[in-house]
Each structure stands twice: as structure tokens, then as C-alpha cells.
Amino acid sequence: MNRRLPGTFNQCQRHLFASSHPVSPAFSTRFLSTSRVNHERQECQVLVVGGGTGGCAMAAKLSSRLGSNKVIVLEPEDKHYYQPMFTLIGGGMKRLDQSYKQMADVLPKKAKWVKEKAVEFDPDNNTVSTSGGKTIKYDFLVIATGLQLKYEKIPGLVEALETPESNVCSIYSPKYVDHVYDCLRRTYKGNVIFTFPHCPIKCAGAPQKIAYISDHYFRKMGRRDDVNVIYNTSLPVIFGVKHYADALMKLVEKRNIKLNVNRNLVEVRSSENIAVFEDLVKPGQLYEEKYSMLHVTPPMTAPDVVANCKQLVTPTGFVDVDQMTLQHNKYTNVFSIGDSACTPNSKTAAAAAAQSPVVFKNLIAVIEGKAPTDIYDGYSSCPIVTGYNSCILAEFDYTLTPVETFPIDQAKERYSMFFMKKELMPVLYWKLMMKGYWNGPALMRKMFSILNFNKK
Structure with a gap:
């Protein structure tokens, strides 16, 4: 097992080939653009690959804790979609323009956004190559590439x-x-x-x-x-x-x-x-x-770029992580969150929310030279909209055991669950989860449980 961890943590910074080799103005005019594409090298403490639900949540948490210019997010898209809204759009209850925000407005300001695709992972050398010709050197890697x-x-x-x-x-x-x-x-x-x-x-x-x-x-x-x-x-x-x-x-x-x-x-x-x-x-x-x-x-x-890196993935192409700690089973400085991980949970935004504090706490522990101890229990949630005014809120864990938040039978169709799905969850997503503050409803569930116990 590769347990080698970087000894120092460099701030994310640009190292252009041209800037380290003084040249004449004429040479610079003719060759600088080529040098930028082919020889740019960047370094960071944590590289987050993917700007979807899990990637943005992790970037927000990590950049808030580690400070500015310590986190790079590698993501080529201009728009960030709240995909759980797509079923409502299909039924004419929402519009497509209500389902997205500009990626620049969603990503945390303390993180650096590299608007390119990952084209090759090299976990043995702690680097990722990009579609723009960059090589990004990381100390720690979070893979959040989702599904294609x-x-x-x-x-x-x-x-x-x-x-x-x-x-x-x-x-x-x-x-x-x-x-x-x-x-x-x-x-x-x-x-x-x-x-x-x-x-x-x-x-x-x-x-x-x-x-x-x-x-x-x-x-x-x-x-x-x-x-x-x-x-x-x-x-x-x-x-x-x-x-x-x-x-x-x-x-x-x-x-x-x-x-x-x-x-x-x-x-x-x-x-x-x-x-x-x-x-x-x-x-x-x-x-x-x-x-x-x-x-x-x-x-x-799984995206081809992930599946093609055989050192990182299972035979099915998903990132080979421990299903409890979400740390890679071979590379201890690599974690995965969301749909790209091999974990056997239902792949939902709610699952990514529940995984985010686990990845964050365990990654910080490894940065500090400690063993990861936080555990993900496989929690996922699926608000099953059953019409224009009703919804069944399914919540469960790895064992497929219901883990319900509210003190009611959530297997029944309810307008309250529909209203929460249609109106409240998008606000929670944009205002809390994308800013790194939402870790799923575990705390709420605990509060309801205590209140229910006290009533008895």
C-alpha cells in the first residue's frame, strides 16, 4: 500500500516555462502562447476534480478551512445544474433556467478554478493532466467526476x-x-x-x-x-x-x-x-x-478519464475507495465523493451531502498525519414525486433499512414532502450545500428523535 504522503504543502501557483527562462520580446511574441499551452505547471495542496454537487461542496469546505489558493477545482463547464429539478421540468412544474447557476458564481472564491477537463490521472506521481496542456501537481486529490x-x-x-x-x-x-x-x-x-x-x-x-x-x-x-x-x-x-x-x-x-x-x-x-x-x-x-x-x-x-486509470478504479470503472471512510484503498492521499465512488449507495445529491463531512474530516485528519476515523453509513435520500402535489420521501442506508428524518410514515404520499422537494430543497442546495454548510439531515433527525423520545 502506498502510504507516502507529501512532506510539504505548496500554495496553488502558476509556474510558466516562459517565466523561468528570460527571453527577448520577439521570441516571447512568437512562442509564449505555445509555451503556455504545453508547459504550464500548477501546484496545490488539494485538487478537486469535478465541479458538480460533491466537488463544489468539498471545495467550499476545504478552501474555508485551508485558506485561499490552497485548493484547485478542475471543471470545464460554465454552468452548474441542480439536477434533482429535472423531473419537475419534465412535468412542466419548473423551467430549465431555474435549474442552474453560472459555475463562477457557485465555486468558492478562495478556491482557484481551472476551466479545463482532466485528461489523465497519474496517482503514482500525484499529478493530473488537463485538456489545456497543464500538469497539476497535488498533495491530496478528491475525485468528484460523477457519471457520464x-x-x-x-x-x-x-x-x-x-x-x-x-x-x-x-x-x-x-x-x-x-x-x-x-x-x-x-x-x-x-x-x-x-x-x-x-x-x-x-x-x-x-x-x-x-x-x-x-x-x-x-x-x-x-x-x-x-x-x-x-x-x-x-x-x-x-x-x-x-x-x-x-x-x-x-x-x-x-x-x-x-x-x-x-x-x-x-x-x-x-x-x-x-x-x-x-x-x-x-x-x-x-x-x-x-x-x-x-x-x-x-x-x-464512470467518465472515461477515470475508468482508464486502472490504478485508481475497480473493474467496473469506479474509484476504489473504502465504503466507510471514502479514502482510496491504495493511495492514501486520494478520496472520492458522489457518483464517481465505488460505494454501493444510491447515487443522489443527498448521498453526496452525507458523504461531504466524512471526506472533509478524514482528509483533514490525513493532512495532519492522523488516521481517518469518520464513517459514512451509506445514507441516501430519494424524494419520489408521485404527481403534481404529492411525494414519498425515501431515506435509507447501506443495509437498505429506512432512516427516516421526520416522525411520520414517509412511505405515504404527502403534500408536505412535495412542497419540500419543489420549493425548499433547491434553496437548501444553493444557499447551504454549495457553500459547504449542509451535511444532510442527520442532525435534524437526531433532534426529532430526542423530541419524540421526550414525549414518551
């Missing part, structure tokens, strides 16, 4: 998504999410099919959330009798936690939603309005289903 959407893995899907009249849509990408509500509004009859792929995905509840919202939409519009709502999931059950699965099965039966398990989308033939599914219990057996509207949850994988 792989629409192209399903033949015919990208073409269908980019053909507006095809009535094929997906809430998972800002590129396609607006089209979901368009499809709902022009669908009056036939099969409306929703899919769940055969792989780990972000927010595993989202594929059925949009199904429930769509069902409610068709009922409001008086079209439900002419529309067949079908939910095809590759999983053997509707939801992994029995307490909530039982409630969702009752919901599906009550609303006459057809549930097909172990069924995976393998092809879209949009010119014929046909979706092809494989039976995962009987591999090779295919079903062709005609649709009037098709909502697709795409396959997802």
Missing part, C-alpha cells in the same frame, strides 16, 4: 432524441429535458413507456418519478383512459427498499400503471415508433413494443 450519460449505447436513441417529432425524450440531460413536457402535451393515446437501464444510475427513483408525474398529467387532461402508462425496469423489483417498494406497488396498482421487471431497452426504431427490450431473465429474448411516447433513462458509466 451514454445515450449512444442504445442503437437509434440519439437519432430519436434529436428528431423532435419522434416523441422520444429524457429528463436526464439539460439538452433534452425541455422536450419531455412537449411530448406529454402532444400525446393523447397509445403506449407511454418509461425505462430504467441495466447499470448503476444517478437518482434511481427519477425514472419512475417522471412516470408518476406523466400519469397525473394525463389524468388532469382527461386523456388517461386512452393512454397506457408502462414502466419497464431492468431491476427485479420496483424499488430496492422493501418499505417503500410495498407502498409504490400499491400506487402502481391503484393507478393502473403496467410494471415490467427485468426488461432492458436495447434499441429504438423511431421511424416505426418501436422500442426493443431484452428479457434479462431469458437473455436473447426480445420484445418489440409500440409507443406513442417513450421516455428513456440512458445507460451511465
Whole structure:
């Protein structure tokens, strides 16, 4: 095991090749731009790769503790999306422009933003190479790269998504999410099919959330009798936690939603309005289903740049960390947070929130030469929106045991949970989590537990 830790911690600073080799003005004019691209070297105490939910939360916590110019965030995108809002956008309850802020406004001012992609990890030499030709030397590394959407893995899907009249849509990408509500509004009859792929995905509840919202939409519009709502999931059950699965099965039966398990989308033939599914219990057996509207949850994988660094990842391409401490199992100066980690929790923003204090405390401990002792219990939360005014708030841990915050049965549909999901959680996300102040509802849960105990 590589337990070598850097002996000193340098401030993040730029080391241009040109600045260390005095040259004539003419030489500088001709060659400086090339030197900047090919020879720029930066150093930092902590490098955070990824400016999503986990990356921004960690950058805020670490830069606040370590001070200015100690943290670099490597992130190429201009916009930071609050992705849990995408299901609401798909149902016409929110607009896309309400779901994002400029990355420059979200990242902490004490951290330095390098607006480039990571193209190669070299954990043996504590460096990451970037798309702009930089080499960033770090003392500690936090990988927060999330998942990548792989629409192209399903033949015919990208073409269908980019053909507006095809009535094929997906809430998972800002590129396609607006089209979901368009499809709902022009669908009056036939099969409306929703899919769940055969792989780990972000927010595993989202594929059925949009199904429930769509069902409610068709009922409001008086079209439900002419529309067949079908939910095809590759999983053997509707939801992994029995307490909530039982409630969702009752919901599906009550609303006459057809549930097909172990069924995976393998092809879209949009010119014929046909979706092809494989039976995962009987591999090779295919079903062709005609649709009037098709909502697709795409396959997802770890980003290629992460998966390609075999020293860092498991065979499935996720960062090989201890599921309790979130420290890398080989490189003790490396941690991971969020969807990029190999931890077997549900991949949600709530999980990243619960992981953030664990990564922060354990990383600070390692910086100070101590062993990491803080533990992540696998907590995740999934507010399962079931319509335009109701929600089931699922909360659970690694053991798939419910870990509910409120002193009520959260498996019941409630307007209060819907209001919290739609109106309160976005504010909490932007005002608290992105500033490093929100660590999940554990403290709130403890307070409710004490109050409930005192009543007894």
C-alpha cells in the first residue's frame, strides 16, 4: 500500500516555462502562447476534480478551512445544474433556467478554478493532466467526476432524441429535458413507456418519478383512459427498499400503471415508433413494443478519464475507495465523493451531502498525519414525486433499512414532502450545500428523535 504522503504543502501557483527562462520580446511574441499551452505547471495542496454537487461542496469546505489558493477545482463547464429539478421540468412544474447557476458564481472564491477537463490521472506521481496542456501537481486529490450519460449505447436513441417529432425524450440531460413536457402535451393515446437501464444510475427513483408525474398529467387532461402508462425496469423489483417498494406497488396498482421487471431497452426504431427490450431473465429474448411516447433513462458509466486509470478504479470503472471512510484503498492521499465512488449507495445529491463531512474530516485528519476515523453509513435520500402535489420521501442506508428524518410514515404520499422537494430543497442546495454548510439531515433527525423520545 502506498502510504507516502507529501512532506510539504505548496500554495496553488502558476509556474510558466516562459517565466523561468528570460527571453527577448520577439521570441516571447512568437512562442509564449505555445509555451503556455504545453508547459504550464500548477501546484496545490488539494485538487478537486469535478465541479458538480460533491466537488463544489468539498471545495467550499476545504478552501474555508485551508485558506485561499490552497485548493484547485478542475471543471470545464460554465454552468452548474441542480439536477434533482429535472423531473419537475419534465412535468412542466419548473423551467430549465431555474435549474442552474453560472459555475463562477457557485465555486468558492478562495478556491482557484481551472476551466479545463482532466485528461489523465497519474496517482503514482500525484499529478493530473488537463485538456489545456497543464500538469497539476497535488498533495491530496478528491475525485468528484460523477457519471457520464451514454445515450449512444442504445442503437437509434440519439437519432430519436434529436428528431423532435419522434416523441422520444429524457429528463436526464439539460439538452433534452425541455422536450419531455412537449411530448406529454402532444400525446393523447397509445403506449407511454418509461425505462430504467441495466447499470448503476444517478437518482434511481427519477425514472419512475417522471412516470408518476406523466400519469397525473394525463389524468388532469382527461386523456388517461386512452393512454397506457408502462414502466419497464431492468431491476427485479420496483424499488430496492422493501418499505417503500410495498407502498409504490400499491400506487402502481391503484393507478393502473403496467410494471415490467427485468426488461432492458436495447434499441429504438423511431421511424416505426418501436422500442426493443431484452428479457434479462431469458437473455436473447426480445420484445418489440409500440409507443406513442417513450421516455428513456440512458445507460451511465464512470467518465472515461477515470475508468482508464486502472490504478485508481475497480473493474467496473469506479474509484476504489473504502465504503466507510471514502479514502482510496491504495493511495492514501486520494478520496472520492458522489457518483464517481465505488460505494454501493444510491447515487443522489443527498448521498453526496452525507458523504461531504466524512471526506472533509478524514482528509483533514490525513493532512495532519492522523488516521481517518469518520464513517459514512451509506445514507441516501430519494424524494419520489408521485404527481403534481404529492411525494414519498425515501431515506435509507447501506443495509437498505429506512432512516427516516421526520416522525411520520414517509412511505405515504404527502403534500408536505412535495412542497419540500419543489420549493425548499433547491434553496437548501444553493444557499447551504454549495457553500459547504449542509451535511444532510442527520442532525435534524437526531433532534426529532430526542423530541419524540421526550414525549414518551
